[in-house]
Amino acid sequence: MNLANRVAVVTGAGGGIGRATALALARRGCHLALADIDAAAVAAVAEEARRLGVRASHHHLDVADRGAVRAFPAQVDAAHGRVDLLVNNAGVALGGTFEQVHEDDFDWLMEINFHAVVRMTRAFLPRLRASDEARVVNVSSIYGIISPPGQSAYAASKFAVRGFSNALRHELEGSTVGVSVVHPGGVATAIAKNARVPKDAPQEDIARGRAIAQRLLRMAPHEAGETIVRGIEGRRARILVGSDAKIVSVLERLSPVHYWTLLKRATGR
Template sequence: MFAGRTALVTGAASGIGRAIAVSLAERGAALALADIDEAGLAATRGLLRPGTHATLHPIDLADKDAIAALPGAVMAEHRSVDLLFNVAGVAIGGSFEQVDANDFDWLMEINFFGTVRMVRAFLPVLRQASEAQVVNISSIYGIISPPGQAAYSASKFAVRGFSNALRHELRRTSIGVSVVHPGGVATEIANSARLPTGVDEEETARQLARMNRMLKMPASKAAEIIVEGVAKRRSRILVGTDAKVAAVLERLMPVSYMKTLDWLMRRAS
């Protein structure tokens, strides 16, 4: 599935994106690695299997012109792109009323519109492959919507809906679409989240500590689940028991699941 093929991975400078890049390299894939963090990209390349053909593409996914120019830069270094992994994402803490409108828009530009623009830019390239796959990272918060996650959850539900519609539109083509819902994966996304001004620091620290306790799965394990799911061309990939539980609860109790989730989280803490 991966040997001799080229995968473009956004968010490759750290976390799940980096772990996916390492996993794909172990399977013989060539890589185009994209992220705003140039030093992180270089560090990721240093972790890859020796001999891996990997190119680095620093990019701000909030910059639509940079995304439009990316296929040309990638194709100048690779013969094809067969797999597109849209992993890059950002987070914001605070309730809807606390989050500044500009910060809300910033998050949507990266998490949702960055994904949409990457797909739009690379679909013509993917159509040239005998078999291609688009892999869009949503979240457990693209299944459930807890308080304090209005912006992030909105973006991840949008990724989910976009991916599902895209899959139906491409069903008679050689391009498959996978949407991924990771649960609590041990990355730095919580620690690097933007925080609204004026939020109580002690309460923020408590929420951050609680969030980090929930982020247990190593990124390397999450990446293996994702890559194996992509190898099987699964349409929906749930990563972790928490994501699977959330999916079941949302299906059984689409309105009232938060009561049960609150109880489960209190027990876990």
């Protein structure tokens, strides 16, 4: 897929993987409509993109706001006149076992990580169908491949993104719209630091969980962004980001039931 002079919508573009993906697209001459709940952060990323020679608009958007999502395509139309690529990247994290996580927190995470992906896709699909070549890119996770304990809510949301993306790809087969699902491994973003945790969870457990997560987040965001955009260029249906995601993907296929036992033995944990 030639990305020069295309227009991409990227959510969660104010930092981390979203920012890195947006700038990797800009380096290829792709114009950008960047959205984030942090208005100042996304404005700064748009300015970085403009310095790379592309047109970039920035939009304050809460992807959990249904009305705001419905109104967003018209804003992109006004700024760019078309859309060829939708990158549903915005997401949040929530630690804790199923019994620890409050129902409201579980629903909060699903609203952002899954329902927003569906709504954004519904909102922009008519514009994407009008393009001669378009793509929906939904960011799942390594936890959309495996399901660790303490991640029941997050894994549920990322498996839902994976299932939705795969079914949508089959439904759009033969059209001008392709679908990619992205499974990042440990990318060094602030997602673990910013994760919600159960209010009554022991502080030592929270600190230990954050420390473990930070050790696993090793890949630089710009590497992740480049990997994702190369996958888009290659029209890949599944984009694995990082060696950890690739290894885990193979292990899960070989042992879909007992992979967690094998991982514990391999790591000594």
